[in-house]
Amino acid sequence: MPRQLAPIEVARIARDMTWATHPDGLATVILRAAVDSGALRLGMCYRLDQTSDCLRPLSCVPEKASALPELDMGELDNPLVYGLVSGHPCTVEHIASMVGVGSTFERLRERFMPGDGAWILPLRDANQHAFAVLALLGNPSALHALRESALWQALLQIHERLFSGLEQNLGDAERARSADAVRAQAHTRTRERAARLLAAEFVGVSPAVRELRSDMLSMTDSNLAILITGETGAGKDHAAWLIHQAGSRQGKFVPVNCAAIPKDLIEAELFGNERGAFTGASQARAGLVAEADGGTLFLDEIGDMPLELQGRLLRVLNEKKYRPVGATQERHSNFRLICATHQPLPQRIAEGSFREDLYFRIRQQCLHVPALRERPEDIPVLAEHVLLQYNRERQAHIPGISAEALRMLQMHPLPGNVRELRNLVLVAAERTGRGQDITPQALRELRAPAPRTAALPTTSTMPLHDLWETNDLPGALAAFECHLISERLRQANGSRALAAQSLGIPKRTLARRCQRWNIFQEDSEP
Structure with a gap:
């Protein structure tokens, strides 16, 4: 039976509970007092963790809380879970005899003694929602006396009010930390999903492609504009689509080929139009900028955009506002811009056909897709x-x-x-x-001769006298190299050893160059 508490002990218990600054310390005060009075053999406090849907041990007397198992909220026959879910106290005469409750309860049952009874007390907040439980274990007669004691009832009520207050004070900070942790986990999962998508869909094993995928991953959730450069057919549009798919924007991916839309229609195609705004505008259209709201607007072949439209696009990028053709009211669209081109935009700027301010606005981030x-x-x-x-x-x-x-x-x-x-x-x-x-x-059968660009030289692609007229220095150098190697092999009657010696390079290097430029002259040497 619990001994009678002296007034000085009651005052000390009340003082210690008032001074407690954290729920686990407060629970330890009341549990320690009950154990020391002889009313309990073991006292435990569990708190609900909603993120993992379990009861986590907060305090235990005379043992350490860290020695207690977490309790699965799905084990509804567990008296601690039942007490929290129902919000009402419950009594178990012989808790050690309970079997088949669940695996987490079985781990807790190892701490019960034969003959132990249990009194489960839910702890409620100001709205009477249970968020924690006290589990008091001991002799059933002693627990009965504890329940009937007006003094202990008063102490337990004080404990519940103080516990609720501490939880309220700490709740905002803890919820913020929990929310931060959830966001961090979600971000990690999103990055892992994005990395898997890029690895599966942007195929390649070269160092250049691995670096490209890494750059794409870093751009997925950025709001900065991206300019993708590279030759025709290199995969610029695919890279843009993957950046959108791997990101968190929920809107559409809206592609626009600036070179494929007639010059007199591209403005209406982008910004939409009111009915009757021009000949043939029989109905109002929202436009692709509006369609890209919340998503990604992909302007392919941006170098072919008419100069007069570039100023309007720059204003849209700066203010996120646009006006459909024939409209009087401006509209808003929150999109992320990705542009692509195979053209040398700095050269277009020098020629006066591309705005320099727009160029710097669309290349906040750059991505080059190698040939x-x-x-x-x-x-x-x-x-x-x-x-x-x-x-x-x-x-x-x-x-x-x-x-x-x-x-x-x-x-x-x-x-x-x-x-x-x-x-x-x-x-x-x-x-x-x-x-x-x-x-x-x-x-x-498929490799019939076809016209080729200067950047892809063969002996018939770029005559030497044309090299002086080209604006593509890398292509000109490559074409000259191809011409020189082919001519030197012809002079050496196909002997790669003699050709390499005359060029001052190892034969192995010459072989790689021949393979690179598709030079199939037979080696006259054995």
Whole structure:
């Protein structure tokens, strides 16, 4: 039976509870007093953790709270869980005899003694919502006496009010910390998902592509404008789409090809129009800027945008406001801008056909997609990826691409980059029998001579006298190198050793250059 508390002990208990600054310290005061009075053998306090849907140990006397297990809120037969869910006190005459309650209760039951009874007291806030429980264990007779004691009832009520007050005071800070933790976890999961998406969809194993994926990942949740540069077919539009897909914006990805829209219609296409604003405007249209609200506006071939429209676009970017053609009221659109071009915009600025202020506004972040000839090690994995998609979409069964065919693809200059590679593989797959690998023969039939740009030189692409007129220095240097190697091999009757010696480079270097420029002259040496 609990002994009678002296007035000085009651005053000390009340003082210590009042001085407590944290819920676990407050719970320890009341539990320690009950154990010391002989009313309890073991006292525990558990608090609800809503983020993980469990009861976490807060205090325990005479043991340490860290030794107690967490309790699953799904174990409704657990008297501690029941007490919190119901919001009412409950009594268990022989708690050690309870079996089949749940795995977390079984771990707690190890601390019960035969004959222990339990008195479960929910702790409620000012709105009478239970958020914690006291579990008082001991002799059933002693617990009965504790329940009947007016003094202990008063102390427990004081404890509940003080506990609720401390929780209220600490609640805002704890909820903020919990919310921060949840946001951090969500951000981590989002980044991991974005990284997986980029790795799966922007295919490549070269250092350049790995760096490119890393840059794309860092841009996914940025609101700054992005300018993507690279040759035609290199994958600029795909990179833009992936940046949007990997980000957190919930709106649409709205692509606009500035080179494909007639000059007199591009303004209405972007900003929309009122009915009757121009000939043929039989109805009002919202426009692509409005459609991109909350999402991403992708302006492909931005270098082809008419000069007079560039000023309006700059104002939209600065103010996020625009006015449809024929409208009197401005409208708002919150979009993230991604632009792409294969043109040298600084040169366009010098020519007066592109605004310098718009150029600096759209290139807050820059991303360059390298041409395939600069990363030939990516060609096999890209080709296999295209073939995998083909098999999946067409329900076909082309097992793979032969090693000889892959080498042929790597030697091909691929002026159309990924777009050309994809077309080569798809057409070759159509010409390949089911269950057979793509062979060099299937590719040779596709590689008919075609016009090429200066950046992709062959001996017939760029005559030497044209090099003086080009505006592409890297392409001119590459074309000259290709001409020089071909001519030197011709003079050496195909001997790579003699040609390399005359050029002052190792034979191995010459072989790599021949492979790069698709120079197939036979080596006259054994």
